[in-house]
Amino acid sequence: MTTTTPARTSAVRHLSAPATARLLGAWRAGGPAYVALADALRAAVLAGSLPALTRLPSERDLAAVLKVSRTTTSAAYARLRELGFAASHVGSGTVAVLPRGGRPAAGRPAAGDAPVPDLADEHAxxxxxxxxxAVDALHDAYARALEALPAYLATGGYAHLGLDPLREAVARRYTARGVPTDADQVLVTTGAQQALAVLASTLVRRGTTAVVESPTYFHGIEVLHRAGARVVGVPPGDVEALESAVRTTGARYVYVVPDHHNPTGTSLDPERRRAVADLAARLDVTVVGDETLTDLGLDDDAELPPLAGPGTDPRLVSVGSASKSFWGGLRVGWVRADRQLVHRLGAARQVLDIATPVLEQLAVAELLDREDxxxxxxxxxxxxxxxxxxxxxxxxxxxxxxxxxxxxxxxxxxxxxxxxxxxxxxxxxxxxxxxxxxxxxxxxxxxxxxxxxxxxxxxxxxxxxxxxxxxxxxxxx
Ligand SMILES: Cc1ncc(COP(=O)(O)O)c(C=O)c1O
Missing domain, CATH: 3.90.1150.10 (Aspartate Aminotransferase, domain 1)
Known part of the structure; x- marks a missing residue:
């Protein structure tokens, strides 16, 4: 199998030498340093933490930060290119790429190389x-949704804010959790991920500082990077560090996962939850609470109150999803926000997908009705x-x-x-x-x-x- 890389490979992101060193951690292994370095970089590409089309630091910068010779970084990049994990063009440096099918270039690996894994293992x-x-109730929910579908067939099917029955069901859910909500404060999205992407593209400008928990949900970081934000991390649950980071950086955007946090599984207690929500008004910053995992308390049945309080502060935004509670394949999520923001987000999402599929929205409305x-x-x-x-x-x-x-x-x-x-x-x-x-x-x-x-x-x-x-x-x- 031969490896092909695009004729011209344009980097979409640049990774500095210090960031590369942090990403690699303890990369040295037995054997030649250039092999260990190339394999650690390849490992990062395979694992997704060094995304394809990232421009790597120059050989000289990386050598200086890693305290190795320039010959080592040069040989490591050459090995990456041979294995199909990097491409170089005059004037544009070395860019990480994925080889076709995840397989190495023909003739590799050479003796002594680490094994070159196959990305296309469907038995992994x-x-x-x-x-x-999916939950067992999914089939029945779709059957009921099909029965409700004829009422929508004469419409164009583009409900860019979401279908009324689902917006109402989501609003009822917030109201039942102590946050009175009207259907027009709800935007239905194609998964929580789209909600995060539309929020970032609407509220974040190039150079805006966003504060997130670190660690946190990786695509939540990625949408902010893609919107041009400078992303700063604070430990999950450390409200003092969060406030201090917002103050010192002049951040305009905060992203937190208050319930059963991904990846640590921790939740904000009621006091810290209130303190995080209060930051929105006190520091005039948008606070986005991602409640995608809210339903998955496993040890304690006590309900976690939504981050958003009973008011409708336009700076407090909640994101939710049907993915974890019912099934990720539904691709249905939502935003709860102030009405004006819901309209801005609804306009912004139209350039992405216009609207969420009708049948899936009807199925989720059925599932929410029977969530207990x-x-x-x-x-x-x-x-x-x-x-x-x-x-x-x-x-x-x-x-x-x-x-x-x-x-x-x-x-x-x-x-x-x-x-x-x-x-x-x-x-x-x-x-x-x-x-x-x-x-x-x-x-x-x-x-x-x-x-x-x-x-x-x-x-x-x-x-x-x-x-x-x-x-x-x-x-x-
Ligand atoms: C915290 C968090 N937010 C959002 C998402 C994406 O959810 P959805 O499938 O609704 O797009 C996930 C999925 O893992 C998640 O863990």
């Missing part, structure tokens, strides 16, 4: 995706998977620190050494996908953490842990 166990399979009957079963299944993964990972890796999260869909595991990239890459080679810590931080730190999700079947989780043990042996020798 997925401990990376944080979406469980559906969600206990969802939580029980996820809880059993969490307990199984926690036990197995603790038994298999006694040197790792494996906290049991009280909610959410993932374990945030401390490996005790900064080898997350290497483990993720070795995992690909062993047929198990895990997410390395640096994906979850705006500065590429957390090189000693990985996120493991418990969204697959018990059999798959057991198989995944066995594969991960083999991957760990590759990393630790």
């Amino acid at each position: 166990v997925d401990l990376a995706q944080a979406t469980p399979g 009957q559906i969600l206990p079963g969802r939580r029980a299944a996820v809880r059993a998977q969490r307990d199984l993964l926690v036990e197995q990972v603790r038994d298999t890796f006694p040197t790792w620190d494996v906290p049991r999260p009280a909610g959410g869909l993932c374990l945030w595991v401390d490996l005790g050494r900064p080898v997350a990239q290497q483990l993720a890459a070795a995992g690909v080679a062993e047929g198990v996908q895990v997410s390395p810590g640096p994906r979850f931080t705006p500065d590429g730190s957390a090189t000693d953490h990985v996120r493991l999700t418990y969204t697959r079947s018990p059999a798959a989780l057991t198989d995944g842990v066995e594969r991960l043990a083999r991957a760990w042996r590759r990393v630790t020798g």
